[in-house]
Each structure stands twice: as C-alpha cells, then as structure tokens.
Amino acid sequence: MENTPFSLRPATPEDLVRVTQIEAAVHIAPWSSENFSAEMSKPYSHFLVLTDDETDSEIVGYIVFWTMFDEGQILNIVVDLPYRGLGLAKFMIRKTVQLVYQKGIKKIVLDVRKSNLPAIQLYQRLQFVITSIRKGFYSNGEDAYQMLLSMTDDPFRF
Numbered sequence: 001m002e003n004t005p006f007s008l009r010p011a012t013p014e015d016l017v018r019v020t021q022i023e024a025a026v027h028i029a030p031w032s033s034e035n036f037s038a039e040m041s042k043p044y045s046h047f048l049v050l051t052d053d054e055t056d057s058e059i060v061g062y063i064v065f066w067t068m069f070d071e072g073q074i075l076n077i078v079v080d081l082p083y084r085g086l087g088l089a090k091f092m093i094r095k096t097v098q099l100v101y102q103k104g105i106k107k108i109v110l111d112v113r114k115s116n117l118p119a120i121q122l123y124q125r126l127q128f129v130i131t132s133i134r135k136g137f138y139s140n141g142e143d144a145y146q147m148l149l150s151m152t153d154d155p156f157r158f
C-alpha cells in the first residue's frame with residue numbers, strides 16, 4: 001500500500017480509550033490502558049497509532065516497539081478487523097524498520113505465539129526468520145517463536 005490514506009503518528013493520552021477497545025477485541029491477553037500509558041513514558045519506547053489522513057481521528061491500528069542499545073523489539077502490532085488484508089501491518093512494520101535503521105540499529109527481534117499464523121506469515125513476508133522457540137512463554141502456557149530481522153544492507157528493500 002504505497003499511497004496509503006493512513007499515517008503513523010505518536011500516540012497521545014486521548015488515543016488510549018480507542019486503542020484499548022481495539023486491543024481488548026483482538027488479543028487473548030490484552031494490554032490494559034495502564035500498560036499502554038506506561039509505554040508513553042519510557043524513553044526507549046515508541047507507541048505509534050495509524051490514523052486516517054483526512055481527519056486524523058480514526059485509529060485503525062497501532063504498533064509499539066522499543067529501541068534499546070543495538071536492538072529494536074516489536075512488542076505489539078494490531079490492525080483493527082475491518083482494515084485487515086489491506087497491507088496496513090506491512091506498512092507499519094516497514095516504517096518501523098526505517099525508524100529503527102535511522103537510529104543506527106541493524107536488528108529487530110520479536111516474540112509471537114506459535115498459533116498466530118497470520119502474524120508469523122506477516123513477519124516472514126518481511127524477511128524476519130524464526131531463531132528459537134520459547135517454551136511456555138505466554139500466561140496460557142503457549143510457546144513463542146522468537147523472530148529476528150537482520151538489516152545487513154538497505155532497510156528500504158522490502
């Protein structure tokens with residue numbers, strides 16, 4: 001989605017109600033409003049919302065990632081149900097990769113539920129690879145795949 005009518009911007013406290021509504025509808029173990037709020041005050045955390053360019057008021061997705069030392073880490077990415085399959089998650093991750101690369105960081109890691117095939121395929125589509133399995137990583141006992149994107153050259157190639 002090259003000319004997407006949506007853009008990413010930093011989240012504000014006013015966005016929290018809508019973000020936590022979307023979060024509660026899509027995740028098995030959703031983050032609370034306090035969890036999102038805490039991310040806003042961490043200097044290494046980036047909490048971005050995807051909104052429509054026309055009004056900037058309709059939140060259709062969001063991403064939370066950290067940049068610490070030589071590593072980026074994606075902690076949460078969601079596209080609201082009516083907007084799935086349009087390339088919006090791909091768009092958010094590409095932007096994230098660019099922002100991370102601009103900070104001189106060349107790798108991004110993340111954990112994903114073993115059962116979450118859409119997310120695993122999304123990350124693999126963007127050249128993340130599975131590096132290990134974390135047994136019983138989630139509170140319901142589910143395993144996680146740890147995935148890695150190594151940016152050895154141009155991060156704009158995806």
Ligand SMILES: CC(C)(COP(=O)(O)OP(=O)(O)OC[C@H]1O[C@@H](n2cnc3c(N)ncnc32)[C@H](O)[C@@H]1OP(=O)(O)O)[C@@H](O)C(=O)NCCC(=O)NCCS
Nearest residue numbers: 076077078079084085086087088089090118119121122125
């Ligand atoms: C995973 C998620 C973010 C994908 O969002 P999306 O905007 O629909 O994804 P995109 O349209 O950008 O798709 C990008 C790629 O992901 C993969 N993908 C997306 N949805 C998929 C599905 N239902 N089944 C299989 N692959 C899928 C495809 O490889 C796709 O590439 P393609 O379009 O070239 O085929 C979305 O389903 C979601 O919010 N899920 C709930 C939250 C979640 O699980 N987040 C990830 C873990 S924190």
